[in-house]
Amino acid sequence: MTLDIVLIFSSALLSIGIFGLLTRKNIVITLMSLELIFNSVVLAVIGFTRYSIHEEYILNSLTSENIFNILSGNILGIFIISVAAGETALALALVLALGKFKSTVELTDLSEMKN
Amino acid sequence: MDNSLLNIFLILVATVGVMSALFVVVQTNVFRAAISLALSFISVAVVYFAINAEFLGAVQILVYVGAVSVLMAFSVLLVKDLQTASSSTKGFSFYTSLFISGLIFATFTYVILATNWITVENIKSPIVEQILFEEYVENSNDNSITSVSNTSLESEIKEGIFNNSILPIGTLLSTKYFVSLQLIGLIIVACVIGSIAVTKNTIENDQEGNKETV
Numbered sequence: 542m543t544l545d546i547v548l549i550f551s552s553a554l555l556s557i558g559i560f561g562l563l564t565r566k567n568i569v570i571t572l573m574s575l576e577l578i579f580n581s582v583v584l585a586v587i588g589f590t591r592y593s594i595h596e597e598y599i600l601n602s603l604t605s606e607n608i609f610n611i612l613s614g615n616i617l618g619i620f621i622i623s624v625a626a627g628e629t630a631l632a633l634a635l636v637l638a639l640g641k642f643k644s645t646v647e648l649t650d651l652s653e654m655k656n
Numbered sequence: 657m658d659n660s661l662l663n664i665f666l667i668l669v670a671t672v673g674v675m676s677a678l679f680v681v682v683q684t685n686v687f688r689a690a691i692s693l694a695l696s697f698i699s700v701a702v703v704y705f706a707i708n709a710e711f712l713g714a715v716q717i718l719v720y721v722g723a724v725s726v727l728m729a730f731s732v733l734l735v736k737d738l739q740t741a742s743s744s745t746k747g748f749s750f751y752t753s754l755f756i757s758g759l760i761f762a763t764f765t766y767v768i769l770a771t772n773w774i775t776v777e778n779i780k781s782p783i784v785e786q787i788l789f790e791e792y793v794e795n796s797n798d799n800s801i802t803s804v805s806n807t808s809l810e811s812e813i814k815e816g817i818f819n820n821s822i823l824p825i826g827t828l829l830s831t832k833y834f835v836s837l838q839l840i841g842l843i844i845v846a847c848v849i850g851s852i853a854v855t856k857n858t859i860e861n862d863q864e865g866n867k868e869t870v
Contacts, residue, residue: 561681627847634851640735
């Protein structure tokens with residue numbers, strides 16, 4: 542039941558992020574929707590890590606070497622968060638450059654490479 | 657064993673998170689959207705703390721609330737015309753995208769509720785439960801873990817690895833995933849150098865433009 546609540550929260554964040562990506566054309570709000578989607582992915586990973594049964598439990602082969610592997614999902618979450626943070630920093634630098642050069646913040650105005 | 661209080665708490669926190677996330681995508685003031693995005697991140701971090709992933713909760717608060725939201729707020733303040741966003745749509749209309757995202761949410765919710773997840777609390781068969789949740793003890797000679805009937809060791813191994821997850825995460829990060837950790841650091845350095853290069857060219861061009869106009 543707890544896993545269900547966590548996963549439904551995750552899917553709600555995912556669908557809200559997709560809604561924001563589809564409707565808004567402000568570039569910063571689009572980035573915020575992307576962050577919401579990253580958050581939902583990490584939340585699902587952590588929920589599965591905490592509440593699903595690991596392979597070593599079922600195979601009854603739990604040793605002191607592989608007992609820490611139960612927490613591998615947390616490592617995956619840390620890596621996703623790190624890459625998303627770097628990507629956000631780069632995207633916001635692009636937003637700053639865009640505001641300087643073109644003085645626009647809307648995605649539909651960026652059509653130099655179209656034709 | 658009794659998780660009903662935890663479930664109620666999680667439902668409350670998830671309601672706050674979903675409300676603030678909805679506020680992000682319908683808001684026309686971008687600065688308010690950044691603040692409510694920080695509230696949504698905080699509610700996700702509270703969920704992490706509640707389901708025994710304390711390290712992820714701390715990382716979430718440090719990285720997302722402390723860095724990403726502040727960075728968004730700064731970029732809103734630094735770029736003019738960014739304070740008020742137009743609420744007009746691109747490509748899809750409002751109701752089309754509402755239908756698409758609602759369909760995604762309904763499908764995921766149906767699949768989540770209809771699936772019988774094999775979780776720790778869902779074990780029905782007593783034999784499987786006995787096999788899975790017997791107490792374990794480590795043999796000193798061959799490092800294997802065998803089951804004994806000692807009640808104090810059950811929490812130490814099964815729940816304790818989630819209750820004290822800092823040491824196992826640190827051990828994993830410094831042994832098994834060490835190369836991956838270094839590669840992540842390299843990616844972040846590349847992102848920082850790239851963003852500095854992009855912003856530096858912008859500032860230099862802006863200064864040259866000012867000199868020409870003067």
